[in-house]
Amino acid sequence: MTSDGDASRVDRVLATEVPVALEFNGIGYAVLMATPADLLDLTYGFALGERLIDAATDILDTAIETISAGWIVRVALAPRAAHRIYDRVRHRTSDSACGLCGVESLEQALRPLPRVPPWTGDPAAMFTAAAALAAQQPLGRATRAVHGAARCAPDGTILAVREDVGRHNAFDKLIGAMLRTGEEWNGGFALLSSRCSYELVEKAALSGCPMLATISAPTDLAVRRAREAGLTLHVVVRADALLSAQ
Template identity: 65%
Template sequence: MPVSASQVPFARISADGESTPIDRAIAEETPIAIECNGIGYAVLMATPADLPDLAYGFALAERLIDRADDVIDVNEHATDAGIVLRVTLAERVAMRIVDRVRHRVSESACGLCGIENLEQALRPLPRVEPADIDDAAIFAALAQLDQHQPLHRQTGAVHAAAACTADGEPWLVREDVGRHNAFDKLIGAMLRAGADWDGGFALLTSRCSYELVEKAVLAGCPLLATISAPTTLAIARAAQAGLALRVLARRDALLAPR
């Protein structure tokens, strides 16, 4: 089985020039190739843990699926170059793969080129159901999050995505070297468990990018809190979907876009 961290030898060099040999836990980062119904879809650089969760969350974020039972099976295949995630999707959503692969291929050469690609990049978002979440719950979640980040405590090099209750209790957390992957893993884990937000919110140890906003909206999350700043597009996309944002969240203050 893949591991999430490895012990790597280093020389610790102090300011006075003294060198001491040490071992340090370093986060694993592995190429993860995602195949959908036999079609190569994407390659992600990710922490090789909770990969079925990643597959489900990624498929939802890509709008390849709408619900958990759209995924028939996820199979992990280790290779010398990385890990292949072979995802089998239900027949009712199978044609979405071909459509999205065509757009992804056309985007690959020069980013987003042309009206069709721009429309694909900023597709309409559904509206999320608002939730009455007290900001005190976000501060409570921030105070507890460290306790739910074992890989980060080992390595200091991974992001966390946490599902939190309405009163600020983190009840499900996923970690990954990539902030997008961590959120996909969290969303996928919830999807597989048949869990919903139940008036709670998501807390991420990252900046608030528009991609993370879209993942939150597609997962039906009513409020997204991040410890770093947002982009203008993230704020705009959240407003379009009715997603509440709390950003630059620290234990003593946070920002709420008006």
């Protein structure tokens, strides 16, 4: 509707959001609400973020099945990583057993992060990437309802983008794509079209990303976790603003 009261009908494409169940070695581990594209990338990135795997070779096989309720991704973990899924499931089962389990749960939620390499790039590269991100998001342009995660070269050139209705899923897809193809950050950085939560910081650190840039503001825990990992964190990356959250 315009300011003078005129109205016209506009048809919009809606973003798809469906349940995606992830099974590891026959054990149902998580159900994500996600955009059903790049599901193998999502699975690999999620597994790394959950610390179920350390590398792509820890996954021996995958199968994707479509059912009436959504999607199922079945994963076979290598023996060297299989114990992790059983340990995590046992931990989840004991969470409600007693009050002391709550202490253990908090410790599991904020496990130590690896240190990442220092980022020595030019902050101007973030403006280059931010200006180009929308053009690299076909689903975002069509729906205005999904997040984008971009892998950027040191000069800000966008090398790869993944999209999803969930900001965590989009970053998992990007990291998973890198795992599957053997790509590394090589002094580049990640740019996310979202606010910066601590989970995104942890995903960046676990993938070895030296710098994370986000369009919106961070939480205090995100800043603290970035400091623990030595992760360079820039937020509110816009044409007229840039904040360092170190």
